[in-house]
Amino acid sequence: MLIIGLSGTELAPHEHGRLTAHGVEGVILFSRNFASREQVTALIDAIREVAGEDFLVCVDQEGGRVQRFREGFTRLPPLAAIGKLYDSVPYEAIQRAEEHAWIMASEMRAVGVDFSFAPVADLERGSAAIGDRAFHADPAIAAELTQAYVRGMHLGGMAAVLKHYPGHGSVKEDTHESVAVDPRSKNDILTTDLLPFVAGIEARAEGVMAAHVKYTAVDDQPAGYSHVWIEEILRGELGFRGCVFGDDISMAAAGSVGGIAARVGANLDAGCDLVLACFPDVVPEAIAAVKDRRPSLAERITPLRGAIGSTWEGLVDNPQRDRFIARVTALEP
Numbered sequence: 001m002l003i004i005g006l007s008g009t010e011l012a013p014h015e016h017g018r019l020t021a022h023g024v025e026g027v028i029l030f031s032r033n034f035a036s037r038e039q040v041t042a043l044i045d046a047i048r049e050v051a052g053e054d055f056l057v058c059v060d061q062e063g064g065r066v067q068r069f070r071e072g073f074t075r076l077p078p079l080a081a082i083g084k085l086y087d088s089v090p091y092e093a094i095q096r097a098e099e100h101a102w103i104m105a106s107e108m109r110a111v112g113v114d115f116s117f118a119p120v121a122d123l124e125r126g127s128a129a130i131g132d133r134a135f136h137a138d139p140a141i142a143a144e145l146t147q148a149y150v151r152g153m154h155l156g157g158m159a160a161v162l163k164h165y166p167g168h169g170s171v172k173e174d175t176h177e178s179v180a181v182d183p184r185s186k187n188d189i190l191t192t193d194l195l196p197f198v199a200g201i202e203a204r205a206e207g208v209m210a211a212h213v214k215y216t217a218v219d220d221q222p223a224g225y226s227h228v229w230i231e232e233i234l235r236g237e238l239g240f241r242g243c244v245f246g247d248d249i250s251m252a253a254a255g256s257v258g259g260i261a262a263r264v265g266a267n268l269d270a271g272c273d274l275v276l277a278c279f280p281d282v283v284p285e286a287i288a289a290v291k292d293r294r295p296s297l298a299e300r301i302t303p304l305r306g307a308i309g310s311t312w313e314g315l316v317d318n319p320q321r322d323r324f325i326a327r328v329t330a331l332e333p
Contacts, residue, residue, distance in 0.1 A: 001024075001293060001296050003026045003028050004019075029069075057113050062120060078132040079133060080131075097145045099152065101149045109157045115158050115160075121167075121197050122196075146196040159303055163209035179256065189215060208243075210223040210224035224246040230272065245273070249278075250277070264277075274301070
């Protein structure tokens with residue numbers, strides 16, 4: 001039910017109990033948890049020693065301004081650089097999307113991370129929160145590149161999680177800092193922002209993260225709290241059978257239903273399988289909020305676990321990786 005955040009670069013004694021608490025399925029790592037490749041590998045090993053080998057470890061390793069692990073890893077360009085290439089050489093952009101995804105996924109798997117919250121399937125249409133994290137403003141182009149990215153992640157042994165459903169890119173406000181409202185009709189959203197998500201689902205993405213945006217013509221609740229968006233549209237109309245994530249409950253836009261316990265409950269009641277509690281100070285209350293709830297469905301959680309990955313030594317000895325890195329890092333941001 002919960003993916004929780006940790007405080008630092010080592011597992012603190014008080015965090016052992018959090019990892020084994022009822023309803024905690026995994027951790028999400030941030031820059032505050034990273035000092036070096038060797039350190040983060042040791043941290044992941046320590047997490048699994050406490051919580052077990054099946055415990056999920058995830059991260060936001062998109063590239064560009066959202067890349068939590070930097071030193072010792074490939075500096076990946078933002079996805080918009082791939083979209084820019086598509087405008088001139090589409091077939092090369094599709095290849096770069098697959099290669100970008102493979103580099104990211106294979107590097108994360110080599111240190112023990114199960115999955116990254118990627119790709120960003122939003123449109124690049126002026127959102128303060130999204131910007132160049134998205135591939136393109138054109139829904140058809142974003143859809144094609146989203147599919148390519150999912151393929152690349154799968155080749156790298158990693159599950160894909162599409163975000164931020166049903167589309168944050170056309171909403172100017174940043175949900176980390178304020179309430180965000182999209183008044184467009186359901187049809188407008190279905191025929192634009194939602195197209196890359198449909199494409200990603202067709203490519204067999206294992207997860208979808210719901211936005212904290214309110215799409216008021218469809219429901220008065222943000223998508224992550226909305227039974228309409230999750231159960232009726234995502235699972236019903238789009239046929240998605242994977243894991244639905246609720247975005248971080250610490251974000252400003254998550255506060256529309258009340259405190260931490262209310263936010264966790266609203267996500268789960270709407271149909272989310274896993275809820276992000278990214279900041280350590282909210283974790284105890286989030287854990288208390290799920291103590292009487294049934295665990296997440298195993299068939300939705302199990303596919304998120306990473307495939308057997310190469311060691312770092314084996315990865316860097318792969319000449320294909322060198323070619324991919326040279327082509328991807330040459331992209332202009």
